[in-house]
Amino acid sequence: MQPSDNILSIEKLTVQFRSGGRWITAVQDVNLDLADRECLGIVGESGSGKSVTALTVLGLHPPKSTRIASGRIRYQGRDLLTLPPRALGRIRGAEIAMIFQDPMSSLNPVLTIGDQIGETLRIHQGLGADDAQKKAVELLDMVRIPDARRRVAEYPHRLSGGMRQRVMIAMAIACRPKILIADEPTTALDVTVQAQILNLLRELRRELGMSVILISHDMGVISEFTDKIAVMYAGQVVEDAVGAGLFEQPMHPYTDGLLRAIPDIDSDTARLATIPGSIPDPGRPPEGCRFHPRCPEAVPTCRQTAPAMIRLSEQRQTRCPPRAARRSA
């Protein structure tokens, strides 16, 4: 794949947190590419580093307790990680926008939703208060909030969770960004509302021609929404794939285990498959492959050498050498 195809490239990103006087690696050596108008899904359990990766793109990680140990994030020929704050500020919200998991706490409780949507426009397009308010009404219409003219003057606490997430989306698309990063956008919502929000995102993406990075712990959401998927475990991408191949033939034992552990809504299961053990302490990741203590397929080398990503085809990569070897054999 040529780099020029990609609107955003995360290259060898390693992010560390300070905890108890030590630097702990939260994200290690992550490589991800986002092509124009593509939807990239990042899936993983809590502590896998998926949200940290997304926050780092816009420099929204807490600056004091976090450091970028290595890596580049290339966007339009520039490295977002080395951009001065003002230049990054011009990109945030205007070219790359983001929505978050909890629409309850992500909106400022003391400002009206009109103020908050309009603010994006006032910052980036220098709109006056009245114009911003007018645009806010249009945007509320765009995210299918009924009675937008009245709702624009409401405070967030008067809206339901689904409505608030729509407001967040209105805020994010106000400046027609090229990239939308959605960090667990439907996790806090009910399943029927989730369906509405995902549908809205799908339509807006088509209408505005956005590229999307969707982060979720829900394999179902990722599977239905994205073109390309990266699976993260303990700070690393363990497998990535273009298309649905990942679900049909996982190339990493972790992905495999995760897919088996999900109860199936379409059949009666007698007993769920499990992944033994629990997620490793990020302060003391296991030697060798990070998944080996829980892996049913581990061989001696897995305990000693930390594997790198292995390219299997144009569409697929894995961090599991035994599986890669078996496939090529």
Next chain:
Amino acid sequence: MTDAALDPATVAPSALQRGAALARRLFRHLSFRIGFVIVALLVMVAVVGPLLHTADPTAMQMRFRFRPPSARFWMGTDALGRDILSRFVHGARLSLVIGLWVAILSGIAGTIFGVLSGYVRAIDSLVMRIMDALLAFPPILLAIGINAALGPQVHSVIIALSVSYIPRTARIVRASALVVRELDYVQAARISGASGLRIVLRHILPNSVGPLLVQLTFVFAYAILAEAALSFLGIGPPPPTPSWGNIIAEGRDYSVEAWWIMLFPGLGISLAALGMNLLGDGLRDVLDPRLKIEG
């Protein structure tokens, strides 16, 4: 962390080890460290001082009036020729004793009122109304009033200041009782049929200790400041008693010529309050980073 807890081979740390671990975390906190050193020094001065420096704090030696600090009188002498160092040391003892008693008394009473109104809904509004009314009197003024009623003695200062800090302490305990009593583990205890007393003793009190301790450290600091102010106004322990506030009040008229009289006790008060405030900051950050307690 999770792996160690699961590993049957590792032994769970004892209460002593847990205490030591907490102490280590506290001492990693710079504020706590500085505060601890200051308070420890003052406690040493107050406890050991009178044994080493045996000069009588009330003995007047007219020959030695207004002596500046020297090898013989480290902090100089006052208008009546009394040794300031000796008075300073006794003042330190008095300040710390008053601070400690105020913290203990207002802590006990505040906890009782706080738990009662936080847990027993029926009396909440009555107790809180009374606390509001008490809160309406600024501590110094309330202390002045109570002191006026009880007469100028050390114990009336202690009672007065304790009473004035009860409402704030009660509010803190009540606030954490209100939070804890709605938590799932209290619900679980209720489902199992736990009595109100058990819930208070096993669940609410242990989880209010942190905020309470932090609050009481600040109360300690304020009590020292308030006692000094009362003494300075002449409403504290009566004059011959060597209290820091008294020394400053007596030295005030000579503050330009004999600056040392009021300098050292002032430094003493500031250091004591500073030390306790620093301890409080450290405790707050370590025990519960989300706490916002002060006064």
Next chain:
Amino acid sequence: MTAPIVEVTNVSKIFPMNGTRGRNAQSLHAVSNVSFSIAAEETLGLVGESGSGKSTVGRMLVGIYPATSGQIRLFGRDISGDAAKANLKAVRRRLQFVFQDPQAALNPRMAVGDAIAEPLDITGGFDRRQRQARIEELLDMVGLPRSAVRRYPHEFSGGQRQRIVIARALALQPDLIVCDEAVSALDVSMQAQVVNLLMDLQAQFGLSYLFIAHDLAVVRSVSTRVAVMYAGSIVEIAPRRALYESPSHPYTRALLDAVPRVRGVAKPREMLQGEPPSLIDPPTGCRFASRCPLVETRCRVEAPPVRTVGSGHQAACHLI
């Protein structure tokens, strides 16, 4: 078949709203006219979206909230009537509850051993040795090492904490455990472990569960029968296969449709618009009428009757 251990008949719960008294007093109709039963060794799954009242039902069952009207009988005793207090006390030992958030369900200042033994301590009658032995037995049951006794909750991960909560719930050998979103806060891999543990314990001790959850797939994997709640009412109740394979209420169908699937191609969606009605002033007719794709005039006026669709399969809809 023996008598059910739980019989809930026409139960409603109305919460007075805070701060509104007198003339414009308002109240929240959290649960309206709910009936179901649970047999011994059975799991009844209770699904619904947030605000559907499923959690309130669970809490009424263990006596956290008294029912406003209707009857709740546990093990043959009425815990909603005049002798509610005495009857609840009599059955308390046989009831337990597992909460959603294992973080909040454990007192951070109480060692794991003491937390597990709390029901024993409250009931009394266990000497030191018996208590210790029971704690160790319980830790074995839920798959935690005995060294956990003197540790504190913060030393454990979410999944392990949920095991501790389950151990505490098992302490007095209850017959019924209400699991309120017991695995919702856990990651997929932890969730599967805890679900399997709950199933194993049920087989071992003959437990009954009321399994409250919003995750339809998890509910299918654990339940014998499933009830679906919407806006305070049960709209459909059926044995699990019947409910998932041939749902008859339009809401159940929409709910099942809305779940994103990992495997297989997504079916064309019949997507629900809007959001559930306010329960402060609930609609008179069918509560689902405002969002129902099949809505007719009578749905808006008349509350739908409960109809039997198949064996043990009932739904409240005019159109069946």
Next chain:
Amino acid sequence: MLRLVAVRLTHAVPVLLIIAVLAFLLMQLLPGDPAVLMAGDGASAEAIQQIRERLQLDRPLWEQLVSWVTHLLSGDLGTSLTLNQTVVSAVAERLPVSLSLAVVSIAITVPVGILLGVIAAAARDSWIDVAVMAIALLGVSVPSFWIAILSVILFSVTLGWLPSAGYVPLSDGFLPWLLALLQPAIVLALFQVGFLARMTRSAMLDVLDQDFIRTARAKGAPESRVLWKHGFRNTLIAVLTVVGYIFSLLIGGSVIVEQVFALPGVGRLVVQAVLARDYPLVQGTLLLFGFIFVLINIATDILYVVVDPRVRYD
């Protein structure tokens, strides 16, 4: 809004009543015979009897209480034992001085305290934060009467910039008034600035950790906007609460500062009253301060509604 004010005022009535009873009971706390204590050492039996009658101490407790509250309702706080005037007129005479001091001091405290707190929070854990917080910590640790004396030595005695004592009424001109009050007001403000700065910082740190701050940054909002519009606006409830509390600190502090700077205010009156055992005067002034504080609390509660749309009182 008007209804809200009315509701809050009715809620305050029981508190005000309790305050009145407390002030009354304070008198009853006196060990032994209050009349003897008040008359002072070596007073004649007639003098004691006179005081007893004047204060109605010979009547049963509840009758005294009823009479005290009834008089209170008609605005009668009794007569001073030492000043030859009613308590109300004695207080009214001195109130302008104390109010002037309070106004100047608050005018210094609020902007400075908030600014320091916000700056420290914005620069969290940097040397700026450490320095600002060290200053704030000194503010809440150094006794004001001591710093007052040191300040007089420096600014009045040595440099001669500011008057060391006395009050100039506002009617004599704004500048002389301000000049007379500047030094005491600053000394008085030190503790409160420290207090407010510490509380503002911790409230800000709390808010800056919230998700909506991240949203604001994700929008591309410049840091100053994030800090003030999104951060500080959400601390207003906490800051308001502290400012309300600061009024009570201010009243307490003014007692001390008025003493040091010889300002003829209410605070000084209280101290004189206590030292002279003029109990009706002590009672009356305590009551006044209590009432003021309750009114300030009501004002704070009402302002909550203004600054935060989520707060509603029904």
